[in-house]
Amino acid sequence: MDSDRVRVLKEGRDKEGPVVYWMSRDQRARENWALSFAQDLAIKRRSPLAVVFSVAEEFLGAAIRQYGFMLRGLQEVETALEEKGIPFILIRGDPGEAVCRFAEEEAVSDLVTDFSPLATKRVWTEKVVERLDASIFEVDAHNIVPCWRASPKQEYAARTFRPKLKRLLSQFCGEIPEIRVHPHPGKIGEGAEWDRLLQDLNLDRSVPEVEWITPGERAAMVALDGFLREKLPLYDRDRNDPTLDGQSNLSPYLHFGQISAARVALEVYRADADPRSRAAFLEELVVRRELSDNFCLYNSRYDSFEAFPDWAKKTLNDHRADPREYLYHREDLERAATHDDLWNAAQKEMVLRGKMHGYMRMYWAKKILEWTESPEEALRTAIYLNDRYELDGRDPNGYTGIAWSIGGVHDRAWGEREVFGKVRYMSYRGARSKFDVDSYVERVASLG
Ligand SMILES: Cc1cc2nc3c(=O)[nH]c(=O)nc-3n(C[C@H](O)[C@H](O)[C@H](O)COP(=O)(O)OP(=O)(O)OC[C@H]3O[C@@H](n4cnc5c(N)ncnc54)[C@H](O)[C@@H]3O)c2cc1C
Numbered sequence: 495m496d497s498d499r500v501r502v503l504k505e506g507r508d509k510e511g512p513v514v515y516w517m518s519r520d521q522r523a524r525e526n527w528a529l530s531f532a533q534d535l536a537i538k539r540r541s542p543l544a545v546v547f548s549v550a551e552e553f554l555g556a557a558i559r560q561y562g563f564m565l566r567g568l569q570e571v572e573t574a575l576e577e578k579g580i581p582f583i584l585i586r587g588d589p590g591e592a593v594c595r596f597a598e599e600e601a602v603s604d605l606v607t608d609f610s611p612l613a614t615k616r617v618w619t620e621k622v623v624e625r626l627d628a629s630i631f632e633v634d635a636h637n638i639v640p641c642w643r644a645s646p647k648q649e650y651a652a653r654t655f656r657p658k659l660k661r662l663l664s665q666f667c668g669e670i671p672e673i674r675v676h677p678h679p680g681k682i683g684e685g686a687e688w689d690r691l692l693q694d695l696n697l698d699r700s701v702p703e704v705e706w707i708t709p710g711e712r713a714a715m716v717a718l719d720g721f722l723r724e725k726l727p728l729y730d731r732d733r734n735d736p737t738l739d740g741q742s743n744l745s746p747y748l749h750f751g752q753i754s755a756a757r758v759a760l761e762v763y764r765a766d767a768d769p770r771s772r773a774a775f776l777e778e779l780v781v782r783r784e785l786s787d788n789f790c791l792y793n794s795r796y797d798s799f800e801a802f803p804d805w806a807k808k809t810l811n812d813h814r815a816d817p818r819e820y821l822y823h824r825e826d827l828e829r830a831a832t833h834d835d836l837w838n839a840a841q842k843e844m845v846l847r848g849k850m851h852g853y854m855r856m857y858w859a860k861k862i863l864e865w866t867e868s869p870e871e872a873l874r875t876a877i878y879l880n881d882r883y884e885l886d887g888r889d890p891n892g893y894t895g896i897a898w899s900i901g902g903v904h905d906r907a908w909g910e911r912e913v914f915g916k917v918r919y920m921s922y923r924g925a926r927s928k929f930d931v932d933s934y935v936e937r938v939a940s941l942g
Pocket residue numbers: 733741742743744745746748749778779780782783784786850851852853855856859880884886887888889891892893895896898899
């Protein structure tokens with residue numbers, strides 16, 4: 495593996511003890527660079543290897559919908575690791591705290607974790623680095639080009655990021671190593687009580703699990719296979735039409751790391767499909783997705799007004815006092831009780847299905863800016879709803895997509911108008927000219 499994928503967060507004291515991979519963002523046993531790195535290290539040291547996952551009792555408002563998807567996926571990880579002689583241990587509590595306790599009890603020599611640019615994981619990791627005397631490594635197992643290698647700074651837009659990424663792709667996009675049966679067994683931790691755990695956790699159960707998508711690595715590969723065969727050939731034509739199911743629906747798997755983005759990219763790259771469709775998909779999966787990580791890594795205020803570019807802050811400030819034709823409270827929006835049937839349908843699609851169509855996400859967030867008292871309130875409301883209902887919520891893509899829609903992040907200035915100032919506007923009429931709005935509204939109504 496390319497050593498640029500790994501950062502040493504701490505050089506610990508040299509000691510005997512197991513190597514542990516603290517799994518967090520990349521919840522898979524297959525094709526996981528962090529796990530492979532941990533195994534190579536353990537083999538070099540002739541040490542046992544274990545994987546630990548710490549379940550936070552509360553995570554940014556996640557409900558049973560997201561916890562269920564995650565825990566069912568992790569159960570499959572446990573089985574896959576068992577077959578390789580690697581124990582999987584589930585612990586509970588604030589991960590920063592719980593991982594330290596576990597590592598101290600087990601006298602861990604080296605701790606490996608996966609990379610996330612988001613604040614919560616960074617705070618947990620800082621705590622662990624401060625407290626433990628083990629060696630600690632961070633591996634970017636999520637991005638194809640490690641986030642810190644792709645660029646050392648926040649990029650302005652896809653156009654500035656794309657060439658940097660492309661230059662590095664061949665270096666980082668080779669075959670991904672698989673784990674082997676681990677040659678140094680050890681007795682570490684105990685198996686998880688999965689059913690009890692899901693019942694025990696004090697979660698918001700008013701946002702239920704959904705049935706149209708099956709969690710886990712195996713299901714993710716099946717979904718990828720189906721996408722390659724059935725939808726990729728027409729992706730360029732169909733992806734922006736919310737009346738069609740033309741997207742891959744891989745975002746929940748990618749978000750929880752149940753599939754490797756590098757695997758998806760390799761399969762799409764090799765697929766026998768229209769080059770325009772392959773290029774359009776890779777632009778989203780590789781450039782846009784990794785640009786979101788870049789934004790969150792280098793802009794620690796990624797979920798606030800302060801993160802917007804100066805031109806957008808200025809223009810939104812200039813238009814703060816503009817009269818709003820419609821003003822809605824968060825509750826009205828959450829109940830999909832606006833005057834706009836298209837917006838209401840998008841909101842319902844998210845609430846019922848846990849995944850709003852990608853095109854509608856832009857329209858949905860922009861209307862929240864138009865119908866609330868300030869850009870700050872719009873941002874808070876959009877993040878709250880997105881993270882509460884989307885299966886792929888709490889993701890750099892979500893924070894960046896919302897910041898793009900409301901605050902012009904990675905976009906440019908457009909013609910000036912009320913409320914939006916120079917931030918790009920989207921209209922109901924524009925949507926009607928692009929697709930069959932009534933058919934989308936009917937399709938969502940049939941969901942329940
Ligand atoms: C307001 C708003 C909110 C969003 N919230 C989220 C979110 O919470 N979680 C999330 O994963 N994505 C979010 N997105 C980005 C995008 O809409 C979704 O990634 C996409 O619709 C997921 O469906 P899919 O996997 O079927 O997409 P596909 O079209 O099949 O794309 C494949 C993959 O490419 C990546 N991708 C696609 N579009 C984008 C994009 N615009 N930006 C970055 N990466 C992209 C995703 O990883 C996606 O899974 C948001 C976009 C906007 C405008």
